Amino acid sequence: MDLPDELLMQAFGHLQTEATADTPIHCLDMCSSPEIKNVRLTCRRFRDTSSHLLIRFVPVEMTPVSLERLEQISRHPTISKGVLAVRVILHFYDEPLAHDFRLFINYQGSTSRGDKPGTEDLGANTERELAIAIGTGATMHELWQSLWDDPSEGTELGHQALCLLQRAYHIYQERYEAQQKLCQDGGFPQAVATAMARMPTAVGLEMRDGKQFGKQHHHDFIEQMKDEEKQLEEMVYPHEWYESTEQVHHVGHPPLELLAQLPLAIQLAGTSLVTLELRVSSPGSFPLLAQEAQEENLDLVLPMLRHVRSF
Known part of the structure; x- marks a missing residue:
């Protein structure tokens, strides 16, 4: 040409x-x-x-x-x-969560409640899958809350949940560092x-x-509850800023x-x-913007x- x-x-x-x-x-x-x-x-x-x-x-x-x-x-x-x-x-990634496993457990329990995404125009099969996924999410939430009270929870499902939490915590610490x-x-x-x-x-x-696009689609939610690796990735996903307003999440500034x-x-x-x-x-x-160094930065x-x- x-x-x-x-x-x-x-x-x-x-x-x-x-x-x-x-x-x-x-x-x-x-x-x-x-x-x-x-x-x-x-x-x-x-x-x-x-x-x-x-x-x-x-x-x-x-x-x-x-x-x-x-x-x-x-x-x-x-x-x-x-x-x-x-x-x-x-x-x-948050310093307190990276340095305290029990706090990390509590955070996961408070954010994994199995909340139901929108279900408009779902087929019957998808509704059933979604119901199972929600039940799985709710079960994980209950297990993690119980592990917060007693990390030595002895059931097989409790052991699996603890292993998943330990893997997630290790990854979270690495990403924080x-x-x-x-x-x-x-x-x-x-x-x-x-x-x-x-x-x-x-x-x-x-x-x-x-x-x-922060809103979770129901298919994403179903796949996450089916796949342990997807659950793991969601557990170690970094925090958005609004989470620092919700004290129950224990996320810092x-x-x-x-x-x-x-x-x-x-x-x-x-x-x-x-x-x-x-x-x-x-x-x-x-609070960080009130520090003298930050005020100087803003002036510039x-x-x-x-x-x-x-x-």
Whole structure:
């Protein structure tokens, strides 16, 4: 094909919804097209002239694996040129739960009640499966509550539940330690800021605290109750901020300081944010923001917001 690269890039741009630096970050999900993946497989030239459209925003969590993915994308010679924003997911692991097994048991008991998802328009078979799953969830809740009172619960089912809890607790501790190491001395905000500075069009930042679609579908719930590994993964899923408002869950304060540290680090790394979106659930209080160090951070961040066109 004899068309110049510039025309090819424009043509491939029509395969997806147009996105600019002003496009709301939560809408960028709808601006990507699976056709770009197919185009990139056609030939080397098509790959080189369409790769900048492959990823419009990068989600990053407070985990080494997720941060490494952001790092790799930011260093890619073509893909990095099309990234418009970074979505930082600030769900977190809690220190008290990571250091106290009995507290972890109590937390699991308080959050695994087998609550019933919506059952509109379910077939009879699905309703039966859902009823069994709810019963399983309720049984696990009762077992974990009893293990809180007596960790030596001797029934076979109690032993299975305790083994599952011990596995979950070990994973939870590992993920908490990895998160702490990642965030030590401001390392996480600095790593995000450095990666964004490498991507010339990445001028949007979204901070959120959990899954994009938090409501659990009944099929997900059924599969989770059938599969021990799915139960395990749900048990060690990081906390959203609202959980710190529910005292029965014994979840401590979320990483509020990152709300100031992230945009500040991005600014200091040389990126002027155009879009800043905050989509975290409301925690019970904001004590960390009252600390003197955080007040100083806010004093530095507020002037920076003059450049933000969308907030």
